[in-house]
Amino acid sequence: MTIRTRFAPSPTGMLHIGGARTALFNFLFARHHGGEFWLRIEDTDRARSTAEATQVILQGLDWLGLTPDAAPVYQSTRAARHAEVAHALLARGAAYRCYCTPEELAEMRARAVAEHRPPRYDGRWRDRDPAEAPAGVAPAIRLRAPRDGETVLPDLVQGEVRVANTELDDMIILRSDGSPTYLHAVVVDDHDMAITHVIRGDDHLTNSFRQLQIFHAMGWTAPAYAHIPLIHGADGAKLSKRHGAVSVLEFREQGFLPEALCNYLLRLGWGHGDAEIIPREAAIDLFDLDGVGRAASRMDYAKLSHLNGVYLRAADDARLVTEVAARLGVGDDAVVTARLHALMPGLKERAKTLVELAAAAAFLAHRPVPPYAPKVTAQLEAGRAMLAEITPRLRETAFTPEALHTMLAAFAAETGRKLGEVAQPLRAALSGSLTTPPIDQTLAALGRDEVLARIAAV
Numbered sequence: 532m533t534i535r536t537r538f539a540p541s542p543t544g545m546l547h548i549g550g551a552r553t554a555l556f557n558f559l560f561a562r563h564h565g566g567e568f569w570l571r572i573e574d575t576d577r578a579r580s581t582a583e584a585t586q587v588i589l590q591g592l593d594w595l596g597l598t599p600d601a602a603p604v605y606q607s608t609r610a611a612r613h614a615e616v617a618h619a620l621l622a623r624g625a626a627y628r629c630y631c632t633p634e635e636l637a638e639m640r641a642r643a644v645a646e647h648r649p650p651r652y653d654g655r656w657r658d659r660d661p662a663e664a665p666a667g668v669a670p671a672i673r674l675r676a677p678r679d680g681e682t683v684l685p686d687l688v689q690g691e692v693r694v695a696n697t698e699l700d701d702m703i704i705l706r707s708d709g710s711p712t713y714l715h716a717v718v719v720d721d722h723d724m725a726i727t728h729v730i731r732g733d734d735h736l737t738n739s740f741r742q743l744q745i746f747h748a749m750g751w752t753a754p755a756y757a758h759i760p761l762i763h764g765a766d767g768a769k770l771s772k773r774h775g776a777v778s779v780l781e782f783r784e785q786g787f788l789p790e791a792l793c794n795y796l797l798r799l800g801w802g803h804g805d806a807e808i809i810p811r812e813a814a815i816d817l818f819d820l821d822g823v824g825r826a827a828s829r830m831d832y833a834k835l836s837h838l839n840g841v842y843l844r845a846a847d848d849a850r851l852v853t854e855v856a857a858r859l860g861v862g863d864d865a866v867v868t869a870r871l872h873a874l875m876p877g878l879k880e881r882a883k884t885l886v887e888l889a890a891a892a893a894f895l896a897h898r899p900v901p902p903y904a905p906k907v908t909a910q911l912e913a914g915r916a917m918l919a920e921i922t923p924r925l926r927e928t929a930f931t932p933e934a935l936h937t938m939l940a941a942f943a944a945e946t947g948r949k950l951g952e953v954a955q956p957l958r959a960a961l962s963g964s965l966t967t968p969p970i971d972q973t974l975a976a977l978g979r980d981e982v983l984a985r986i987a988a989v
């Protein structure tokens with residue numbers, strides 16, 4: 532049996548990081564077992580689903596490197612098949628037509644609420660002769676759910692979960708307008724797509740019982756289920772905007788690397804001893820459902836930033852140059868790109884995100900513009916004479932980090948200055964800040980003409 536998982540988002544909004552983690556777990560589980568990872572866009576709610584949201588989901592998955600192994604299945608295109616299965620259930624006697632009017636159903640609900648009972652359908656058409664159907668009422672199709680016994684879900688994360696069948700009423704599978712209900716559509720699709728494992732958020736746990744009932748009624752083998760705990764904010768409340776970024780593309784905006792976000796999400800709810808840094812290949816090797824915990828996990832933005840810094844330092848310089856140049860709007864500028872290349876090893880040591888990296892690199896793209904921070908201005912004032920004194924040497928020295936290093940050390944020794952008294956005013960003049968990579972590298976990256984021009988400007 533080929534393992535096949537699916538990620539089944541509803542395109543009604545952004546790709547939330549909870550959804551991204553669900554996709555990641557499905558992807559890793561499939562890869563670990565040599566299986567396939569599929570995508571199903573659950574767009575049956577036509578009023579709330581949008582093409583833009585679908586695009587955002589596809590982009591987000593693509594950015595995270597969670598590309599499905601087959602073209603996405605759009606649930607809305609399968610309505611005829613959903614209806615066909617509903618009619619097959621009718622033919623098997625496992626479903627029946629219900630002719631209740633909306634008014635009758637509303638009354639049933641109101642009575643249940645008044646009597647403090649859960650609002651369940653009372654099964655009034657379950658055994659009634661369809662010949663008694665009122666004229667002009669289009670019927671819905673309901674599942675003839677078992678009335679005694681239990682529905683048992685052997686969940687791969689939650690353990691065995693069971694519900695008494697008296698708790699579940701005869702749900703509608705096909706509405707009176709012929710459209711499928713969501714729970715029914717999911718079952719038909721999971722069956723037809725040959726999904727072997729459904730890994731999803733535990734907010735869907737109670738749906739599983741009803742879905743299992745449909746599988747059983749059709750005589751189909753149900754997939755294995757794994758319901759993973761949701762992600763909460765650091766305060767334990769349901770993750771929301773006020774906790775910070777929650778949309779995957781927002782994390783991209785804020786300068787996180789996809790591999791860092793994936794590593795972070797992997798560790799959020801799944802563990803392998805104390806291992807923190809688990810790149811994709813290792814994750815595929817190690818991931819399995821027995822490592823998924825049962826407690827809700829908490830989003831920790833500081834930890835994510837730390838992890839991002841680790842991945843940033845390990846990232847290929849050329850890739851970071853492209854990212855930073857794009858953020859600085861200088862992608863086409865060969866001179867600036869060369870400077871970025873030269874200084875990237877030093878720059879990436881200090882940054883936690885691409886946003887920080889771009890900010891630290893901005894002086895390579897644009898000359899600094901006053902006003903500066905008071906500390907920077909103070910260095911410029913203190914170093915004015917020194918800058919004049921060192922200028923002739925900058926004209927003569929070869930612009931390599933090594934030659935510049937030797938020249939700076941000699942200059943400091945000869946003029947009785949500490950190295951910092953030379954480096955800090957230079958930094959201030961060149962970058963408008965006091966935090967650049969080593970000054971010899973910074974000078975070399977900017978190049979002689981630019982260095983002299985910037986010193987002359989102050």
Ligand code: GLU
Binds near residue numbers: 539735
């Ligand atoms: N479409 C559902 C959602 O977006 C997922 C359903 C499922 O995974 O079965 O939450």
